[in-house]
Structure formats: structure tokens, C-alpha cells
Amino acid sequence: MTTTSTTEAPSASGHLADPDVNYLNNEYGIKSWLLSLDHKRIGLLYLIMTTVFFVVGGIGAALIRIELMTPGGDLLEADTYNKMFTMHGVAMIFFFLIPSVPAVIGNFVLPIMIGAKDVAFPKLNLLSWYCYMVGGGLATFAIIAGGIDTGWTFYTPYSTTYANGYVSVALFGVFINGFSGILTGVNFMTTVHKMRAPGMTWFRLPLFIWAQYATSLIMILGTPVVAITLLLVVLERVFHIGIFDPALGGDPILFQHLFWFYSHPAVYIMIVPGFGVMSEVIACFSRKRIFGYSFVAFSSLAIAVLGFIVWGHHMFTTGQSIYAGMVFSFLTFLIAVPTAVKIFNWTATLYRGSVSMESPMLYAMGFMGLFLIGGLTGLFLSTMATDIHLHDTYFVVAHFHYVMVGGMVMAYLCGLHFWWPKMTGRMYSEVMAKTSAVLIFMGFNLTFFPQFVLGYLGMPRRYHVYPDEFQILHVASTAGATVLGIGYLVLFICLVSSLINGAKAGPNPWGAKGLEWMIESPPTPHNFHETPVVTFEAYAYEEEDTLLPVPGDGQTTGAVSH
Amino acid sequence: MDSTVEHSRPDVGGDHGDHHDGPHIAPMRMYVAIVSLLFLMTAITVCAAFVELGAFGTPVALAIAVFKASIVVLFFMHVRYNTPLMWVFAGAGFFWLLIMFSLTMQDYMTRDWETPVPIEFLDLL
Amino acid sequence: MSSHSENPALQHHFDDLKQQYEAANMGMWAFLAQEIMFFGGLFSGYAVYRYKYLAAFIEGSNHLPIFWGALNTVVLIASSFTVAMAVRAAQLGRAKSLFNWIISTMVLGVAFLGIKSIEYADKYHHGLIPGANFTYDSPMAGQLKIFFSFYFVMTGMHALHMIIGIGLMIWLIPKIRRGAFTAEYYSPIENFGLYWHFVDIVWIFLFPLLYLIGREPWIQL
Structure with a gap:
């Protein structure tokens, strides 16, 4: 474990010169992982765990799509169907999308990108994983014992009064996960x-760091609100305290206000780190500095702040005041501005760049197109x-899947492919990776x-039966889901097989810029042999003098000589 | 914000200028003064509750509470002596709370307003 | 880098104690921002229902004893003072004084919870606890139940934070006795102090919002 190490002492430099010690093999055993x-x-x-929940959510999605192939309820009962889409939503949103980029890729590369040995509070970091678990x-x-059928939004008064008894357990789980x-x-x-x-000033930070910073802002200021709200729902269920109970004068719409105060910004918890990944990958594979660095950086913060003032657009058809609806509608249009700034800047980065289509870039291109459709249908x-x-209706379902899956999941996979050689020290099969990206x-x-x-055409969400004339479109959708599933399978095989027989990745297989590409792959336990001194801007792809000595034998300092 | 001020690495030559020795340690009499003021404001807020202030009752009580909270934050929690960045950190939570309040209340406070479309027009549809 | 071998309190991934101190301080403030929003959800709900059901909230508030509420405010402010003095003692490196101030804070914290439990017991006798024995008879009983739900959830969450704070002191005391904190390293004491002050601030708002609504003499019940 890192804390027991005494390698900081200058006298231990002999130990550090060993090129074969990295964070994966410096300690062995289950304890060295679970208490790391x-x-x-x-x-x-x-x-590992987000992948498990991705599979759980994926099973829910598969069953939904199979059921919807026919207009009647052939495979699933109405209740089972409700439980399936709830399981799909809860697993995917709370346990896959929200932690995926920040907690997987962010945890891995954020400290390295800024030249730190670790995050500020390593014990809290481990604690956060246990909260998640x-x-x-x-x-x-809750899913196994009896299932939950409220939908992932847990709307009152259904969740407080009518739904079955395992809702409290699930709510409490989401509450703990919030921490x-x-x-x-x-x-x-x-x-x-x-x-x-x-030397790593704010404007030398990679844009991924800016995006993670904006995401952290949302996590800190938004998550506690949903935590207390879900706790209130649990209290309402268990003690019938009446806060959301219309029979006593309680207002179920208050739940929606408090819920969406977090859950709308949570959309940006999912997508903003994805934006950060995009900036890294597009700059790298265009071999250009990102166009309008500071605009992209501040648009992340703008999205984080604006994201908090638009939540009422989820409630246009509830009893919310129509005047409040107008305000929320107007504010929602504003958020298109920083988002468009990002898309335009990435496009401008591509312009006259030396674009090469390695697999991370394929995902990035996919992201650009799909997210654009997702964003515009939001209007x-x-x-x-x-x-x-x-x-x-299914228009909403399609919209947020274009944003969440087409945007966020593509960005996550893009980042995973981009940093996979750094994480594992292995290259995956480029052919398989490209195949899966296209699929x-x-x-x-x-x-x-x-x-x-x-x-x-009017097909509502959350129904397992529908009129016959919708069948052709549903069959097309299910066929697409099959292709999508095969694509994920190819991706999974591609990455796992790289661990077994992948070629060794050098420190910098993409020729990318940034501190994380100046250390070994996989990194040593403390990332850097000595604290790097940063003398260059982010994305210095066009400047000859910052071409860095590539470390090959563990002798590198990770610092730029000047 | 200027990143070099808040950051401190001893090996950055001349990159940061605020070498002060340890934290600011306030004198004991300051703490005594603040706690006395807090007791006084508590007495005032209780008394004010029994005075007929009409619509101003709640704003007065809230103003006193905000004042008490502010001096706790500034003096007991040492924000007064901390960097501008920490003023931002201390204020951010309250600012976001204000966002939540105002946008939630603008719904409840406008629910009883008349519908924007006159009711005669609805009949025509 | 020489300080690495000097102070055992310095964690491996920081360069020096100043960086470690600043990080701990900032992390705590970020955590407190989170706490503000946690209670903020309750305050928002409170604001909505107070706006909707002001009459019921006035009636409910008049069932709360001002004396105990005010006394608890005084007790909690006093404990805020003692914990501020504890932090000051830590800054000056006075271990004995630090120990005494922390013990005083703990005594005041327990006193607060004692008074709170007197109030809770009183509510139980009058049948005013939603979910346990709410037997209030009034045309506004439903709305009053909502008022008391907020009263118990808000003060209960606050009391839970007090209990956690007392637990933190129990955790700190052996360390203080061991001499783990010095004028160079006292972040845990300072952060605990920030936490305790925050709990105090929550009460500063809870007291007028719950106990002091509609106490004007002209209000007829």
C-alpha cells in the first residue's frame, strides 16, 4: 500500500530506478487491492464494478427490447416490465453513468495529469468506493428480493404510498451511493x-481537468439535495410523516423540485467529464492545440452553473406554475450556448489538423454526431x-439516450480506449476496436x-404493449439493440484479450502531449520519480521544442529539461 | 484567480509570495467579544418575536440569524483571515441555496396567478 | 523537501505541512458546502409549506417551548465559543488547554442533546410526533402534522450531526492526550471546529424558523 511506502526519502532512489515495478505489481493479494x-x-x-452494473442495466435493456418486439405482452408481465425498466434506469444512471468517467478515468488520470502523487485525500477516495459498493x-x-417498479425517478406519491416494500431499501442504497x-x-x-x-498553472491544465473540476462542483452542491430528498421519501414510506402526501396537504411536486435540483445537474455530472475526454482526444488525433482553450475551459464551468437553474423543464406538464415554466424554459435555452461553444471549438480544432482515425478518434467522431442530435432534440x-x-413519449427516451449513450457512453469508451495503454501497459487490437466502434x-x-x-407519433414511455402500427419501428429498434449489444461484446473481448496477448504499449503510443504520457505505462506506484516541473502549455502539439524525451527504461524524470 | 498565490511548493523559486508564518491567531478578547455579541443577538431575536412587527417579523428574525451566522463564519471559522478563494468556498453553498430557494419559490408563488390565456379563448378551442 | 523526515504527521503525497494543511482546510470547506445543501433541501421544503400553510405553522410553532429553545441556543453558542478556544489552544500548541476546551465542548454538546430529549419527550406526551403518536385534533391537523414532520426531521438531522460531532471528539481525545497535535499540525482539530461551528449555524437558523413564528401577542389561537 502506498502509505506504508517510504520511497519519498531521497536515499531510496535506487529502488525507484527498477523499471519493472509498477502500480499493478508492487503488491499482490486481494487485500492490497481492497485496501489500496x-x-x-x-x-x-x-x-470493474461499473462494468458489472453496466451488464446488470444492459440485461434490463435487453429484456425491454425483446418484450417490445411484439405489440402484446408476450414475454413480460406489466409488473415485471416496470421492474425491468426501473432496474435498467437505476443501475445505468446511479451506478454506471454517474461514476464512470469521474471515478474510473478521473481517478486514474487526474492526479497524473496535474503532476501529483495521489489525490488529496486517498482514504476518502477508498471510502467513496466503499460507499458505492x-x-x-x-x-x-432490492432488485433481487422483490424488484422496484417506480422508475429510476422514484416519483411521489407512487413511491411513498403504493409501490412495494423494497423501494425503501433501494432509496437508501442510492442515498449511500450519493456520498x-x-x-x-x-x-x-x-x-x-x-x-x-x-508551473502547472490553471491555464496550462488539460481541459479534462477543467471538466472534472466543473463536475466536482456539481457533485458537491447537488448530490446532498437528492440525498436528503430520498431520505424524506424513506421517512414518508416508513413513518408516513406526510411531507409528500396529498391527503394531508403535502405536495408531491415538491419532491420533483428537490429531485430534479440534483438530477438535472446530474446529467452534467455524466456528460461534462465526457466533454473533457473529447478535448484530450480531439487535440491529440488532430495534432493541434485545442481551438479557443479558455472558451472551452470556461464553458465547462458555465454548464456546471447553468445546469442548476433549469431543472423545472422536467416539470412542464405537472402542476408547476406556468410562469415558473416560462422562466425554466428560457433558462434552458441558455445552456445551449456553452454546449455549442464546445462543439464549435472541437470542429475548429479538426479544421486543418493532421487528423488520424485511430479507434479513440472514431469514438470521438461518433460522439460529436450523436451528441449533436441529442442536444438539438433537447431544444x-x-x-x-x-x-x-x-x-x-419515446421522443424523450430517444433524446436522453442520444445524450447519455451516444454522448456519454461514447465519450467514456473513447477515454477508455485512449488511456487503456496507460492503465494496463498493453495495446489492444486496433482492428477489433475499430470494428466495435463502428458496430x-x-x-x-x-x-x-x-x-x-x-x-x-405518440408512443408513450413505460408501456409494454402498444398499437400494431408501431411494431415496425419497434422491431427496427430491437434489431439495432442487437447490433449494439454485439458491438459491446466485441469491445469487451477486444479489451480483455489485450490483457492476455496485447503488445506492450510504450509510454506514449499515441504521441500525445501531457504529463501522463511522460511516465511509464503502467505508471509506477507514485506516478513520478520526482515532482515534474511544467514549462509548457497544454496540447503543445505544434511546437517542436516541447517534443519530449520519451521514457523507455524507467530512467526518465518526467520533467522537461530546459 | 491567480494560481500561484494559493499554491505552495517550496521548490518554485519566486513563484509565490505569501510567506506568512503559520496561521493567524486571534486574541482571546476577540472570541469573547464575538460570543457576547451572539448572546446579545439571541436575546434580541427572542424579544423581537414578541413585538408586533407585522409583515416584517420574519425578515427581522432572518436578518438577525444571517448576522449571527456571518460573524460565526467570519470570526469563529476564521474566514476573515483566510484567502479570497476560501471566501468563495464559504459563500458558494449559501449562494447555491439561494438558487434553490428562489427558483422553487417562484413556482409556488405564481401558482395562483391567472392563466395567461383568458378563459374565453379556452372555450373557443 | 527536508520536512519529510522531520514531521511524522506529513503524509507521503504532500510536499510540506503547509500544503497538507491548506488541502485539509479546503476539503473541509467543500464538505461544508455540501452540508449546507443537505440541510438546504429541508429548508426549501420548509419554506414551501410555510408559504402555503402559514396559519398551521403559527399554531405549531406556539406548541414549541421558547424557553428550552432559547436555552439550547445559548448552550450551543457557548459550545461554539469553547471549540473556537480549543482551536486557538491548538494553534498555540497548548495541549492541556486544548484538552480542557474539547471536554467543555463535549459537555455542552451533551447538555444540548439532553435538553432536546426533554423537548422530544414532551412532544411525545402531547401526541405530537408524526409517525409515532400524532393525535392532534384540529381542522388543520394534516398541515400541523407537516409542520411537526419538519420540526422532527430538521432538529433530528441536526441532533444527528451533534451526535456525530461528539463521536468525533471521543475519537480526538486519545490523540490529544497522546500529544498528536502540535502548533505545526492541528488540522483535525481545526476541521472538527469548522464542523461544530457549522452545526451551530444550522441551529441559529432553526431556532427562529421553528420556535419564533407568530409569537406576537395579537395572534389568537
Whole structure:
């Protein structure tokens, strides 16, 4: 474990020169993983568990899509169907999407990118993983024991009065899981402020760090609100305290206010770190400095702040005041501005760049297109008049899947492919990776584009039966989901087989810039042999003099000589 | 914000200027003064509750509470002597709370307003 | 880098104690921002229902004893003072004094919880606890139940934070006796102090919002 190490003492430099010691093999045994304080190992712990929950959520999705192939309820009962889409939503949102980029990729590369040995509070980092595990365990127990049928939003009064008895357990699990996000947020924010290497000024930070910083802001200020709200629902269920009970004068819509105060910004917890990944990958594979660095950096913060003032657009068709709806509608349009700034800047970065289409870049291109569609269809939903028609239809489902899966999951996979050689020290098969990227892109579009049409024609969400005329579109969607599933399978095989027979990755297989590419792959337990001194800007792809000595034999200092 | 001020690495030559020796240690009489003021404000807020202030009752009680909280934050929690960045950290939570309050209340406070479309028009539809 | 071998309190991934201190301080403030929003959810709910059901909230508030509430405010402010003095003693490296101030804080914290439990017991006797024995008879009983739900959830969450704070002191005391804190390293004491002050601030808002609504003499019940 890192804390027991005394390698900081200058006299231990002989030990550090050993090129074969890295964070994966410096200690062995299950305990060295489960009690590890090393941010890189904790990142891998998160990687394994988020993948497990991705599979759980994926099973739910598969059953939903199979059921919807026919207009009647052939495979699943109505109740079972409700439980399936709840399981899909809870597992995917709370236990896969929210922790994936921040806790997996962020944990792994954030301290390295800023030249630190670890995050500011390694013990809290480990604690956050355990919060995640306990929360995930409780939610899984609720799913297995009796299932939950409230939908992932737990709307009152259904969740407080009518739904079955395992809702409290699931809510408590999500409550505990919230602390995992809060601790990660506190940790990353402090780390970015206080642990940067000498010379690593704010405007030399990679944009991934800016994105993570903005995400931490949302995690710290948003998550506690949903925590207390879900606790109130548990109290309402167990003690019938009446806060959300209309029979006593309680207002169920208050739950929606408090819930969406977190859960709308939570959308940005999912997507903003993905934006950060995009900036890294697009700059690297265009061999150009990112266009308008400071605009991209501040647009992350702008999204984080604006994200908190738009939540009422989820409630246009509830009893919310129509005047409040107008305010929320207007504010929602504002958020398109910083988002568009990012898309335009990435496009401008590509312009006249030396673009090469390695697999991370393929995912990045997929992200750009899909997220654009997801974002633009959001404008239909933030307009009150059109939202009345589209609310709670498959149009909404398609919209947020374009943002969450087409945007966020593509960005996550993009980042995973980009930093995989750094994490594992191995290269994956480029052919397989590209195949899976193409399959996922095509499968995704075939799955969700028909749902825009379905929603526009009036197919509501969360029904397991539907009129016959919708069948052709549903069959197309299910066929697409099959292709998508095969794509994920190819991806999984590709990455796992790289661990077995992948070629050794050098320290910098992509020729990328940034501190993480100046150390060994996989990194040594303390990342750097000595604290790097940063004398260069981020994304210095076009400047000859910052071409760095590539470390090959563990002798590198990771610092730029000047 | 200027990253070099808040950051401190001894091996960065001349990159940061605020070498003060340890934290600011306030004199004991300051703490006594603050706690006395807090007791006084508690007495005032209880008395004010029994005075007929009409619509101003709640704002007065809240103003006193905000004042008490502010001096706790500034003096007991040492924000007064901390860096500007920590002022931002201390204020951020309250600012976000204000966002949540105002946007939630703008819903409840406008629910009883008349509908924007006159009711005659609805009949025509 | 020489300080690495000098102070055992310095963790491996920090360069020096100053960096470690600043990180701990900032982390604590970030955590407190989180706490503000945690209670903020309750305060928002409170604001909504107070706006909707002011009459019921006035009636409910008049069932709360001002004397005990005010006394608890005084007790908690006093404990805020003692913990501020504890931090000052730690800054000056006075271990004995630090120990005494922490013990005083703990005594005051327990006193607060004692008074709170007197109030809770009183509510139980009057049948005013939603979920346990709410037997209030009034046309506004439902709305009053909501008021008392907020009263118990808010003060209960606050009391839970007090209990956690007392637990933290129990954890700190052996360390203090061992001499783990010096004028160079006292972050845990300072952070505990920040936490305790925050709990005090929550009460500073809870007291007028719960106990002091509609106490004007002209209000007829």
C-alpha cells in the first residue's frame, strides 16, 4: 500500500530506478487491492464494478427490447416490465453513468495529469468506493428480493404510498451511493486546487481537468439535495410523516423540485467529464492545440452553473406554475450556448489538423454526431408548447439516450480506449476496436433513431404493449439493440484479450502531449520519480521544442529539461 | 484567480509570495467579544418575536440569524483571515441555496396567478 | 523537501505541512458546502409549506417551548465559543488547554442533546410526533402534522450531526492526550471546529424558523 511506502526519502532512489515495478505489481493479494489507497488501483476497482452494473442495466435493456418486439405482452408481465425498466434506469444512471468517467478515468488520470502523487485525500477516495459498493449492494438486494417498479425517478406519491416494500431499501442504497459522489467531488476539487505540480498553472491544465473540476462542483452542491430528498421519501414510506402526501396537504411536486435540483445537474455530472475526454482526444488525433482553450475551459464551468437553474423543464406538464415554466424554459435555452461553444471549438480544432482515425478518434467522431442530435432534440423538449406533445413519449427516451449513450457512453469508451495503454501497459487490437466502434455507432442509431419517430407519433414511455402500427419501428429498434449489444461484446473481448496477448504499449503510443504520457505505462506506484516541473502549455502539439524525451527504461524524470 | 498565490511548493523559486508564518491567531478578547455579541443577538431575536412587527417579523428574525451566522463564519471559522478563494468556498453553498430557494419559490408563488390565456379563448378551442 | 523526515504527521503525497494543511482546510470547506445543501433541501421544503400553510405553522410553532429553545441556543453558542478556544489552544500548541476546551465542548454538546430529549419527550406526551403518536385534533391537523414532520426531521438531522460531532471528539481525545497535535499540525482539530461551528449555524437558523413564528401577542389561537 502506498502509505506504508517510504520511497519519498531521497536515499531510496535506487529502488525507484527498477523499471519493472509498477502500480499493478508492487503488491499482490486481494487485500492490497481492497485496501489500496493508490488512486490508480481505486480507479480500476471502479472500472470493474461499473462494468458489472453496466451488464446488470444492459440485461434490463435487453429484456425491454425483446418484450417490445411484439405489440402484446408476450414475454413480460406489466409488473415485471416496470421492474425491468426501473432496474435498467437505476443501475445505468446511479451506478454506471454517474461514476464512470469521474471515478474510473478521473481517478486514474487526474492526479497524473496535474503532476501529483495521489489525490488529496486517498482514504476518502477508498471510502467513496466503499460507499458505492454498499449503495450498489443495497440496490441490487432490492432488485433481487422483490424488484422496484417506480422508475429510476422514484416519483411521489407512487413511491411513498403504493409501490412495494423494497423501494425503501433501494432509496437508501442510492442515498449511500450519493456520498461516494460527494467524496469524489471534494477530493478532486481540493486536488486540483492544491496538488498541482510547480508551473502547472490553471491555464496550462488539460481541459479534462477543467471538466472534472466543473463536475466536482456539481457533485458537491447537488448530490446532498437528492440525498436528503430520498431520505424524506424513506421517512414518508416508513413513518408516513406526510411531507409528500396529498391527503394531508403535502405536495408531491415538491419532491420533483428537490429531485430534479440534483438530477438535472446530474446529467452534467455524466456528460461534462465526457466533454473533457473529447478535448484530450480531439487535440491529440488532430495534432493541434485545442481551438479557443479558455472558451472551452470556461464553458465547462458555465454548464456546471447553468445546469442548476433549469431543472423545472422536467416539470412542464405537472402542476408547476406556468410562469415558473416560462422562466425554466428560457433558462434552458441558455445552456445551449456553452454546449455549442464546445462543439464549435472541437470542429475548429479538426479544421486543418493532421487528423488520424485511430479507434479513440472514431469514438470521438461518433460522439460529436450523436451528441449533436441529442442536444438539438433537447431544444424541442425545452420549448413548452412542443413539450406538451412530446412529454413522456419515446421522443424523450430517444433524446436522453442520444445524450447519455451516444454522448456519454461514447465519450467514456473513447477515454477508455485512449488511456487503456496507460492503465494496463498493453495495446489492444486496433482492428477489433475499430470494428466495435463502428458496430456500436450503427447499432446505436438503429436502436434510437426510430424512437424519435415513435415518440412523435405518440408512443408513450413505460408501456409494454402498444398499437400494431408501431411494431415496425419497434422491431427496427430491437434489431439495432442487437447490433449494439454485439458491438459491446466485441469491445469487451477486444479489451480483455489485450490483457492476455496485447503488445506492450510504450509510454506514449499515441504521441500525445501531457504529463501522463511522460511516465511509464503502467505508471509506477507514485506516478513520478520526482515532482515534474511544467514549462509548457497544454496540447503543445505544434511546437517542436516541447517534443519530449520519451521514457523507455524507467530512467526518465518526467520533467522537461530546459 | 491567480494560481500561484494559493499554491505552495517550496521548490518554485519566486513563484509565490505569501510567506506568512503559520496561521493567524486571534486574541482571546476577540472570541469573547464575538460570543457576547451572539448572546446579545439571541436575546434580541427572542424579544423581537414578541413585538408586533407585522409583515416584517420574519425578515427581522432572518436578518438577525444571517448576522449571527456571518460573524460565526467570519470570526469563529476564521474566514476573515483566510484567502479570497476560501471566501468563495464559504459563500458558494449559501449562494447555491439561494438558487434553490428562489427558483422553487417562484413556482409556488405564481401558482395562483391567472392563466395567461383568458378563459374565453379556452372555450373557443 | 527536508520536512519529510522531520514531521511524522506529513503524509507521503504532500510536499510540506503547509500544503497538507491548506488541502485539509479546503476539503473541509467543500464538505461544508455540501452540508449546507443537505440541510438546504429541508429548508426549501420548509419554506414551501410555510408559504402555503402559514396559519398551521403559527399554531405549531406556539406548541414549541421558547424557553428550552432559547436555552439550547445559548448552550450551543457557548459550545461554539469553547471549540473556537480549543482551536486557538491548538494553534498555540497548548495541549492541556486544548484538552480542557474539547471536554467543555463535549459537555455542552451533551447538555444540548439532553435538553432536546426533554423537548422530544414532551412532544411525545402531547401526541405530537408524526409517525409515532400524532393525535392532534384540529381542522388543520394534516398541515400541523407537516409542520411537526419538519420540526422532527430538521432538529433530528441536526441532533444527528451533534451526535456525530461528539463521536468525533471521543475519537480526538486519545490523540490529544497522546500529544498528536502540535502548533505545526492541528488540522483535525481545526476541521472538527469548522464542523461544530457549522452545526451551530444550522441551529441559529432553526431556532427562529421553528420556535419564533407568530409569537406576537395579537395572534389568537
